[in-house]
Amino acid sequence: xxxVAIVGRPNVGKSTLFNRILGTRRAIVEDFPGVTRDxxxxxxxxxxxxxxxxxxxxxxxxxEDRLLAQMREQSRLAIEEADVILFVVDARQGLTPSDEDxxxxxxxxxxxxxxxxxxxxxxxxxxxAGEFFALGGDRLFSVSAEHGRGMDDLIEALLEALPASxxxxxxxxxxxxxxxxGRPNVGKSxxINRMIGAERLVANPTAGTTRDSIDTPFAYNKKRYVLxxxxxxxxxxxxxxxxxxxSVIQSLKAMERAHVVLVVLDAEEGVTDQDLTVAGYALERxxxxxxxxxxxxxxxxxxxxxxxxxxxxxxxxxxLPFAPIVFVSALSGQRVSKIMGEVxxxxxxxxxxxxxxxxxxxxxxxxxxxxxxxVQGKRLKFYYMTQTGxxxxxxxxxxxxxxxIHFSYERYLSNKLREAFGFNGCPIRLTFRNRxxxx
Numbered sequence: 370x371x372x373v374a375i376v377g378r379p380n381v382g383k384s385t386l387f388n389r390i391l392g393t394r395r396a397i398v399e400d401f402p403g404v405t406r407d408x409x410x411x412x413x414x415x416x417x418x419x420x421x422x423x424x425x426x427x428x429x430x431x432x433e434d435r436l437l438a439q440m441r442e443q444s445r446l447a448i449e450e451a452d453v454i455l456f457v458v459d460a461r462q463g464l465t466p467s468d469e470d471x472x473x474x475x476x477x478x479x480x481x482x483x484x485x486x487x488x489x490x491x492x493x494x495x496x497x498a499g500e501f502f503a504l505g506g507d508r509l510f511s512v513s514a515e516h517g518r519g520m521d522d523l524i525e526a527l528l529e530a531l532p533a534s535x536x537x538x539x540x541x542x543x544x545x546x547x548x549x550x551g552r553p554n555v556g557k558s559x560x561i562n563r564m565i566g567a568e569r570l571v572a573n574p575t576a577g578t579t580r581d582s583i584d585t586p587f588a589y590n591k592k593r594y595v596l597x598x599x600x601x602x603x604x605x606x607x608x609x610x611x612x613x614x615x616s617v618i619q620s621l622k623a624m625e626r627a628h629v630v631l632v633v634l635d636a637e638e639g640v641t642d643q644d645l646t647v648a649g650y651a652l653e654r655x656x657x658x659x660x661x662x663x664x665x666x667x668x669x670x671x672x673x674x675x676x677x678x679x680x681x682x683x684x685x686x687x688x689l690p691f692a693p694i695v696f697v698s699a700l701s702g703q704r705v706s707k708i709m710g711e712v713x714x715x716x717x718x719x720x721x722x723x724x725x726x727x728x729x730x731x732x733x734x735x736x737x738x739x740x741x742x743x744v745q746g747k748r749l750k751f752y753y754m755t756q757t758g759x760x761x762x763x764x765x766x767x768x769x770x771x772x773x774i775h776f777s778y779e780r781y782l783s784n785k786l787r788e789a790f791g792f793n794g795c796p797i798r799l800t801f802r803n804r805x806x807x808x
Contacts, residue, residue, distance in 0.1 A: 370412070370419055370420055370421055370621070370622055370625050371418075371420040371421070371452040371453065371531045371532055372420065372421045372423065372450050372451045372452050372453075372622070373413075373420050373421065373422050373423065373451060373452065373453045373454070373455060373527065373531075374423040374425060374444075374447040374448055374450070374451035374453075374454050374455070375387055375422070375423065375424050375425060375454075375455045375457060376425050376428055376444050376447065376448060376454060376455070376456055376457070376471065376475075377427070377428060377456060377457035377458060377468075377471065378427050378428060378458075378459070378465065378467050378468065378471070379426070379427025379428075380427065380459070381427075381457045381458055381459040381462075381487055381488075382457060382459070382487040382488055382514045382515070383424055383425065383427075383457050384424055385487075385514040385515055386455070386457060386485065386487060386512075386514040387411075387422060387424035388514075389514045389515075389517060389520060390413060390422055390520075390524070391411050391413060391422065392415050412621070416524060416528060417528075418528050418531055419625075420452075420531060421621055421622070423447045423450070423451065425444040425447045426444060427444075428444040428467075428471050448474075448475070448478055448480070449478075451480060452480070452481070452531065452532050453480065453481045453482075453483070453527065453530045453531060453532075454475060454478070454480055454481065454482045454483070455482075455483050455485050455523075455527070456471065456472065456475055456482050456483065456484050456485060456504075456506075457485045457487050458484070458485070458486055458487065458501055458504075459487060459488055460486050460487065460488045460489045460494040460495075460497060460498050460511070461488045461494060463497065463500065464500050464501055464503060464504070468501075468504060469503075469504065472504040472505055472506075476505060481530045482506065483506075483508075483510060483523065483526055483527060483530065484501060484504060484506035484508070484509050484510065485509075485510045485512055485523060486498040486501050486509050486510065486511045486512070487512055487513070487514050488513060488514075488515075489511040489512060489513055489518065489519065490513050490515075490516065490518070494511075495511055498511050508526075510522060510523045510526065543592075543593055544593045544594070544595060545592065545593070545594050545595075545628050545629060545712070545716050546594070546595045546597060546626055546627045546628050546629070547594060547595065547596050547597065547627060547628070547629050547630075547631055547712060548597045548620070548623040548624050548626070548627035548629070548630045548631065548656075549561055549596060549597065549623075549631045549633060550620040550623060550624070550630060550631070550632055550633065550647050550651075551632060551633035551634065551635075551644065551647070552635070552641065552643045552644065554635075555633045555634065555635045555663055555664075556633060556635075556663040556664060556699045556700075557633050559699040559700065560631075560633060560661070560663060560697070560699040560705070561585060561596050562699075563699045563702055563705045564596065564705060564708060564709065565585060565587045565596065584596070584597055585597075589709050589712075589713075590709075590713065592713075594712075597623045597626065597627060620647045620650065621650060624650060624651055624654050624656055625654070627656060628656065628657060628716065628719060628760060629656065629657045629658075629659065629712055629715055629716060629719070629794075630648075630651040630656045630657065630658050630659070631659050631661050631708070631712075632644065632647060632648045632651065632658060632659070632660050632661065632692075633661045633663050634660060634661065634662045634663065634682070635663060635664055636662050636663060636664045636665045636667065636668045636678070636696070637664055637667050637668065639681070640681065640682060640685040640686070644685075645685065645686070648660075648686060648688075648689060648692075649688065652688060652689060652796055655760070655761040655796055655798060656761075656795075656796075657715045657716070657718070657719045657761070657794050657795035657796075658689055658692040658794065658795075659692060659693050659694075659695060659708070659711050659712065659715060659794060660682060660686065660689070660692050660693070660694045660695070661695050661697060661708060662678070662682070662694065662695065662696045662697065663697055663698065663699055664698060664699075664700070665696040665697060665698050665703065665704070666698035666700065666701050666703055667698075675696060678696075679694055682694055691787065691792065691793055691794060691795065691796070692794060693711045693714075693715065693793065693794050695707050695708055695711055711794070714793065714794065715793065715794030715795060718762075718791055718792050718793050718794055718795050719759065719760055719761060719762070719794070719795045720759045720760060721759065721762055721790065721791070721792065722756060722759060722762075723756055723762075723790055725753070725754070725755045725756070727789075727790075728754045728755065728756065728764065728786075729753050729754055731754075731785055731786060731789045731790075732751055732753070732754045732766065732782070732785075734785075735781070735782055735785040736751060739778075739781060741774075741778055742773075742775060742778065744770050744773030745770075745773070747769075747770070749768060749769065749770050749773055749774070750768055750769045750770075751766055751767070751768045752767045752768060752769075752804055753766075753767055754766045754767070757800075758798075761795050761796045761797065761798055762792055762795065762797055762798070763797075763798040763799075763800070764786070764797070764798070764799050764800070765800045765801075765802055766782070766799065766800070766801050766802070767801075767802050767803070767804050768801060768802075768803065768804070769803065769804065770803070771801040771802050771803045774801045779799055779801070782799060783797050783799055786799075
């Protein structure tokens with residue numbers, strides 16, 4: 370997926386434009402199952418061509434203020450990750466020296482830039498917008514993000530500017546793609562080198578060695594696989610937490626192409642919010658997940674160390690109770706061979722298809738064991754269940770009151786499906802519809 374970054378000075382209307390393109394005024398803060406994390410990017414699918422949209426903090430090139438400096442670093446990192454940039458200026462305030470400094474920096478990036486003159490709500494702002502041609506753009510897009518004025522032309526130009534990419538092609542049916550994701554310096558590249566038995570990737574103890582996603586095709590047990598190594602934060606040493614979330618962009622792009630996601634954890638540091646965030650995205654996208662605890666050789670152990678660590682991981686990743694956990698050392702090769710065994714097992718589950726007759730037997734037994742709750746004085750009824758897809762396994766249950774299904778009963782049915790058929794390592798998508806077809 371392509372990445373589009375919205376940049377500009379503070380208070381020019383970047384977040385309003387973000388929400389306008391997104392198509393909703395919902396808050397940027399969203400909830401994941403098991404982890405709450407602020408997001409200033411979103412996956413946009415409403416225009417036919419999907420892309421990731423980033424909303425950045427205000428960019429003040431010369432400010433010494435600590436907060437503004439941090440926001441400036443956010444914007445720079447977003448620009449580095451972006452394929453297309455929306456540079457937003459304020460028609461009411463007019464052209465400023467800061468706008469000129471930002472424009473000069475964007476020209477040096479040599480990336481496609483669309484110049485967006487925001488807050489054009491009337492003739493006076495429209496007439497004054499021409500001064501922004503001094504920034505060097507061939508075309509200005511006069512818009513009002515608040516009222517939607519001029520957005521059609523901007524969206525059309527944006528879609529035309531998105532790069533054509535083979536990453537949007539359908540995945541080969543006989544090929545399993547593994548995205549290796551995790552925080553910087555957890556050993557992702559070293560792990561891939563150990564898995565394929567070659568120094569395919571540059572492995573370095575400095576966080577940020579990997580600059581781009583790198584695909585490595587290989588064969589295992591006469592089956593085709595592709596390992597996708599993803600970049601961490603491109604910074605040495607410690608970084609501000611607000612900068613850290615931009616490392617998720619590479620993981621997002623990799624997960625769009627992957628079937629199975631290997632979430633690599635650092636055994637010495639334990640589970641962090643960043644680990645939970647990227648794993649939450651894998652679940653949101655319906656990917657199979659394997660939790661790989663690397664650097665296990667560096668942990669002091671006794672007889673109960675692995676059991677205790679497993680309990681801590683399960684408690685942290687409570688939204689991924691089905692994910693296998695593998696303890697490895699990429700440096701020594703300890704247990705690394707077990708990863709591909711888990712990948713094979715998870716891939717089988719990810720592609721598992723269950724006959725409708727077997728599904729309905731499980732549904733009938735589940736209802737007998739635990740009847741659905743009453744809704745508006747009426748008992749919920751289920752007529753039948755059928756599988757609608759794989760990668761991940763997806764099912765539809767037809768009944769008489771789809772809107773009345775409580776999430777706890779949905780979880781109960783999902784657990785019954787797992788008890789009967791496995792689906793280890795992968796999520797299950799369960800949809801309820803009235804017999805007439807309405808969800």
